[in-house]
Amino acid sequence: MSTGAERLRDVPVGIDATGTRTEHDSMGAIEVPADRYWGAQTQRSLRHFAIGERMPTALYRAYALVKKAAAEANAELGALPGWKVAAIVRAAEEAMAGALDDHFPLHVYQTGSGTQSNMNLNEVLAARANQLLGAEPGARAPIHPNDDVNRSQSSNDTFPAAMHVATLAALDEDLIPAIDALAGAIEAKAFAWMDIPKTGRTHLQDAVPLTVGQEWSGYAHQLSDALARVGASRGGLLELAAGGTAVGTGLAAPAGFGRAIAARIAAITGKPFVTAPNKFAAQASLDAMVATMAALRGLAVALMKIANDMRWLASGPRCGIGELLLPENEPGSSIMPGKVNPTQCEALVMVCIQTIGDDAAVAFAGSQGNFELNAMRPLIINNVLRTCRTMTEACTAFRRFSVEGTALNRARIDEQLGRSLMLVTALSPEIGYDRAAAIAHHAAEHGLTLREAATGYGGVDPATFDRLCDPAKLVGSGLAGA
Structure with missing residues (x-):
């Protein structure tokens, strides 16, 4: 049986035209640039919503994947003829590959349902499909943006589906591997430095010793835990609203369309997407996106602690x-010669601060689901994708240009350990808390080492002090099973 692919022409992407052409929609005529694939609704959005940054390219590529899956599901259910599906699928695949990126100009701050971005994509895919079929890009036939590209769909159910597809791709392909590599680099340092004792610190004050490796093992485990919470948030993203159409009832879509499009998206991506069991919840809320962003905030909290430490x-x-001796990557001051700053740490801290702010905005936006629709979707997907991108980039740079090249200043570590007064904690079980505290205060007041104060003022036998206060014997493990 023919798929309709034989009707398609081998036409390169692009429109060789200058000036403007007249496009029409339900509100009348409007002029659009003649070399662009978009139509009237996109042009109206550009006129009225030139606000802030552009919608992320990653969303449009994911949305094109949803459109491809929708066309294939429509073919499966007999809602579109094969030749139309073939043209829409070819155009969608080009958009997925980035060939049509320049034709998605809309801004984040637009209609809260994402309708304008959906129509931008519908218009572009229809125009490109018509071009492939031999028609002019400005024509609304034989492929119509609403009747064909948007068949069995609404912005209300496909935009959140595209949000989930785009977010899961950003997590699986970029962020999770970057964080996993960073955690591995930190863990390698922990193993290498496990036997090197140093002064511990609590309340920003000297505390009993631990090893450098123990300290870094804490960083690695904290990061792995945060990453596990990000991974756990993936489950909600696998449920897709597509098939609910306008309000969740599935009006104007053939029976079984929700399951069919989810199956097609799963097949295209290789991820176990399923149709959301309750479309009313899936379209009126964005709880899965809020949960994912909250997990990213938790990751930012862990990363900020590590970078600041x-x-x-x-x-x-x-x-x-x-x-610590951090890699010297660039001069640190325009006025102080020779100064080098911990710039990779600072950059990561700034990304973490931005992430925490973006999470607050996502949580607030997520609370604004009114009746059958949350109309704050563009803000949410922009913040989530921006967080995934900047955190991926920052963590990769932090690993390569800071963590992997970090070394120890052993002389400084040993010097500070030797000056620490908190080794007195090991004497406390032997001589009592009050006597041990008096020795520590005496050492601090008179500028003595703890050993000098203990063996002189405190009357502790030198051999007993050396036996009890050997830092290497005080560090324990702090690791289960160690």
């Missing part, structure tokens, strides 16, 4: 803590 531990190099 590293820049504090590297502070100095002579007048700070100075235990």
Whole structure:
């Protein structure tokens, strides 16, 4: 049986025209650039919503995938003839590959349902499909943007489906591998430094010792836990609203369309997408997106702790803590010669701060689902995709240009460990808390080492002190089963 593909012409992407052409929609005529595939509704949106940044390209590519799946589902259910499906699918595949990126100019701040972006895509795919079939790109036949490209669909059910597809791709293909690689680099440092004791710190004050590796193992585990929570949020993204059409009832879609389009999206992506069991919840809320963004905020919290610890531990190099030696990537000051700053740590902290702010906006937007529709979708997908992109880039740079090249200042670590007064904690079970506290205060007041104060003022036998206060014997493990 013919699929209709033989009708398609081998026409390169693009329109060789200048000036404008007249496009029409239900509100009348409007002039659009003659070399663009978009139509009247896109042009009206450009006129009225030139606000802020453009909608992420990644969303349009994911949305094109949804349109391809919709066309194939319509073919399966007899709602579109094969020759129309073939043209729509070819155009959608070109959009998925990025060949039509320049024809998606709309801004994030538009209608909250994403209708204008949906119509932008419908118009572009219809125009390109018509071109492939030998018609002029400005024609609305034989492929119509609403009747054919948007068949069995509404912006209300396909835009959230595209949000889920785009977000899951950003997580699986970019962010999760980047975080996993960073956690691995940190864990490698932890293993390498597991036997090197150092001064611990609580409340920003000296505390009992631990090893450098133990400290870094905490970073690695914290990051792995945060990454696991991001992974757990994927489940909600696998449920798709497509098939609910305008309000969740499926009006104007053939029976079984929701299951059919979800199956096609699963087949195209290789991910186990399913039709959402309750389309009313899927379209009136964006809870899965809110949960994913909350997991990204948790990741930002962990990353910020790690980055801040590293820049504090590297502070100095002579007048700070100075235990870590970070890679020197670029000059740090326009006025102070030789100054080098922890710039990768600072960049990551800024990304984390932005992520926490973006999460607050997503949570607020997620609360604005009124009746059968949440109309804050463009803001949510923009914030989520921006977070995935910037966090991927920041963590990759942080790993390559900071973590992997970080070294230890062993002399500084040993010096500070030798000056620590909190080793007195090991004496407390032997001589009592009050006597141990008096020794620590005496050492601090008179500028003595703990050993000098304990063996002199405290009357502790030197051999007993050395036996009880050996840092290497005080670090324990802190690791289950170790």
